[in-house]
Amino acid sequence: xxxxxxxxxxxxxxxxxxxxxxxxxxxxxxxxxxxxxxxxxxxxxxxxxxxxxxxxxxxxxxxxxxxxxxxxxxxxxxxxxxxxxxxxxxxxxxxxxxxxxxxxxxxxxxxxxxxxxxxxxxxxxxxxxxxxxxxxxxxxxxxxxxxxxxxxxxxxxx
Amino acid sequence: xxxxxxxxxxxxxxxxxxxxxxxxxxxxxxxxxxxxxxxxxxxxxxxxxxxxxxxxxxxxxxxxxxxxxxxxxxxxxxxxxxxxxxxxxxxxxxxxxxxxxxxxxxxxxxxxxxxxxxxxxxxxxxxxxxxxxxxxxxxxxxxxxxxxxxxxxxxxxxxxxxxxxxxxxxxxxxxxxxxxxxxxxxxxxxxxxxxxxxxxxxxxxxxxxxxxxxxxxxxxxxxxxxxxxxxxxxxxxxxxxxxxxxxxxxxxxxxxxxxxxxxxxxxxxxxxxxxxxxxxxxxxxxxxxxxxxxxxxxxxxxxxxxxxxxxxxxxxxxxxxxxxxxxxxxxxxxxxxxxxxxxxxxxxxxxxxxxxxxxxxxxxxxxxxxxxxxxxxxxxxxxxxxxxxxxxxxxxxxxxxxxxxxxxxxxxxxxxxxxxxxxxxxxxxxxxxxxxxxxxxxxxxxxxxxxxxxxxxxxx
Numbered sequence: 375x376x377x378x379x380x381x382x383x384x385x386x387x388x389x390x391x392x393x394x395x396x397x398x399x400x401x402x403x404x405x406x407x408x409x410x411x412x413x414x415x416x417x418x419x420x421x422x423x424x425x426x427x428x429x430x431x432x433x434x435x436x437x438x439x440x441x442x443x444x445x446x447x448x449x450x451x452x453x454x455x456x457x458x459x460x461x462x463x464x465x466x467x468x469x470x471x472x473x474x475x476x477x478x479x480x481x482x483x484x485x486x487x488x489x490x491x492x493x494x495x496x497x498x499x500x501x502x503x504x505x506x507x508x509x510x511x512x513x514x515x516x517x518x519x520x521x522x523x524x525x526x527x528x529x530x531x532x
Numbered sequence: 533x534x535x536x537x538x539x540x541x542x543x544x545x546x547x548x549x550x551x552x553x554x555x556x557x558x559x560x561x562x563x564x565x566x567x568x569x570x571x572x573x574x575x576x577x578x579x580x581x582x583x584x585x586x587x588x589x590x591x592x593x594x595x596x597x598x599x600x601x602x603x604x605x606x607x608x609x610x611x612x613x614x615x616x617x618x619x620x621x622x623x624x625x626x627x628x629x630x631x632x633x634x635x636x637x638x639x640x641x642x643x644x645x646x647x648x649x650x651x652x653x654x655x656x657x658x659x660x661x662x663x664x665x666x667x668x669x670x671x672x673x674x675x676x677x678x679x680x681x682x683x684x685x686x687x688x689x690x691x692x693x694x695x696x697x698x699x700x701x702x703x704x705x706x707x708x709x710x711x712x713x714x715x716x717x718x719x720x721x722x723x724x725x726x727x728x729x730x731x732x733x734x735x736x737x738x739x740x741x742x743x744x745x746x747x748x749x750x751x752x753x754x755x756x757x758x759x760x761x762x763x764x765x766x767x768x769x770x771x772x773x774x775x776x777x778x779x780x781x782x783x784x785x786x787x788x789x790x791x792x793x794x795x796x797x798x799x800x801x802x803x804x805x806x807x808x809x810x811x812x813x814x815x816x817x818x819x820x821x822x823x824x825x826x827x828x829x830x831x832x833x834x835x836x837x838x839x840x841x842x843x844x845x846x847x848x849x850x851x852x853x854x855x856x857x858x859x860x861x862x863x864x865x866x867x868x869x870x871x872x873x874x875x876x877x878x879x880x881x882x883x884x885x886x887x888x889x890x891x892x893x894x895x896x897x898x899x900x901x902x903x904x905x906x907x908x909x910x911x912x913x914x915x916x917x918x919x920x921x922x923x924x925x926x927x928x929x930x931x932x933x934x935x936x937x938x939x940x941x942x943x944x945x946x947x948x949x950x951x952x953x954x955x956x957x958x959x960x961x962x963x964x965x966x967x968x969x970x971x972x973x974x975x976x977x978x979x980x981x982x983x984x985x986x987x988x989x990x991x992x
Contacts, residue, residue, distance in 0.1 A: 382855030447856025521990030525867035
């Protein structure tokens with residue numbers, strides 16, 4: 375299964391949704407698209423407007439690859455569940471977001487094990503196949519532990 | 533008529549050509565035998581001094597703080613009664629002064645005769661809104677028998693001012709509050725008269741908003757809490773009375789200036805949470821702790837003292853919107869494992885699991901009213917939970933959540949999104965310097981924002 379996520383933004387992200395529906399027509403496996411406020415009519419994939427956190431978690435566990443906008447929530451979830459993820463950043467110019475912070479997120483994530491950045495929707499199908507066959511290296515958690523310990527100390531100290 | 537005391541109108545000016553002529557003419561027109569006008573000008577670059585010369589020879593120059601200019605004007609004046617006025621006051625009728633002066637005979641300790649102020653007839657919306665709301669607040673304080681403070685634009689006994697040592701020369705804003713409080717401490721009384729003066733202040737929206745911040749800042753130290761008005765009543769005056777006034781003003785009085793009220797209220801609440809209320813509630817909290825110690829310590833009732841010391845660990849508050857910011861928050865949950873935690877987030881299709889007690893509020897950035905009601909809800913939650921630390925990972929819900937958290941004395945932490953590696957988010961920019969810990973997830977940002985941000989690791 376492939377899970378497609380566009381996040382909680384009130385702005386639709388049709389570029390990702392439409393292309394993934396097209397790809398779903400060529401694939402044998404199930405594709406579940408969380409569409410958000412998109413109004414496009416989709417024919418091939420299973421769709422849901424929004425998914426509860428627990429549903430996202432279940433769907434992600436069942437997926438071979440996650441495809442998503444470059445939102446940190448989904449990336450962090452995929453990372454935690456050790457699922458390969460393909461991200462397509464929302465662009466301000468195409469009126470998919472209020473600013474270009476997703477592009478900079480994508481740039482920061484580029485090259486990390488298990489994360490594939492698509493610069494346009496046309497790269498998605500290639501990257502999905504690459505992601506499917508990749509092995510995810512153990513992640514370096516030291517910076518996360520550092521952040522958590524700082525907060526922990528701050529909380530306990532008070 | 534002859535044994536009426538001399539009244540000295542002491543007026544500081546600075547580029548006041550728009551209002552000064554009307555102000556001085558209305559003073560000169562008073563049917564009163566002995567009036568003196570003293571001007572202390574801060575080196576105006578417009579026609580201010582020329583206008584002043586038409587009415588008085590007593591013009592002095594001084595560059596510096598408002599409190600200092602006022603004190604100079606008092607020292608240069610000779611009257612037994614001081615009219616400490618601003619240059620944007622107009623006295624509406626000729627018998628105002630003779631009426632007002634009589635009220636000094638009301639009691640032996642009357643030091644101040646304090647009039648009501650209203651907006652001039654052709655005032656701007658902002659002026660009218662400010663004065664309309666002000667009138668409601670004063671009325672409320674009178675009906676609840678709170679002490680009234682005669683601030684600026686009132687009449688004072690010179691002897692009272694001499695007893696308190698004059699105006700504090702080091703205060704620029706809130707200098708009137710300072711002397712009013714010192715008069716109160718000496719046991720002087722205020723007579724409030726409902727014979728209004730025109731006060732043509734707050735002529736632009738910008739001024740109206742910025743004065744809220746300046747005012748809150750000025751009261752932040754000690755002034756506000758010594759008014760002896762509970763916070764609940766201050767909020768009542770600002771919010772409930774304001775909204776009632778708005779309904780009444782728009783529907784019955786047909787005064788469109790009230791349409792500006794929601795924005796004015798938001799500015800005011802932001803100003804309060806930023807400055808004065810923070811100090812006030814912290815002051816309150818401290819004094820309560822102090823009282824507890826005081827009542828338990830003298831005879832060494834050991835058990836009770838321990839009760840005070842062994843409070844149960846305090847609650848941790850988390851505030852974030854319901855998308856990726858929530859996911860980021862959950863990734864940090866190791867930091868507060870084992871502690872009592874509550875979450876404030878937006879109601880929506882996605883709900884946090886495994887975080888703790890959850891409070892849902894409506895999204896706040898839809899319209900100004902939502903922002904106010906959202907902020908009020910957050911304030912209520914915070915007052916109930918009394919967290920010791922409040923952490924937010926964004927987005928804009930962090931603005932009300934973290935600023936209001938200071939009200940309840942909580943330590944505030946903002947964790948900027950990991951997606952921000954080159955620039956802060958808008959929320960982040962607005963919170964910069966307003967939280968106890970501002971954590972960024974990319975060390976590069978430190979070179980741009982300096983010591984106001986901290987890098988302590990990142991989620992990935």
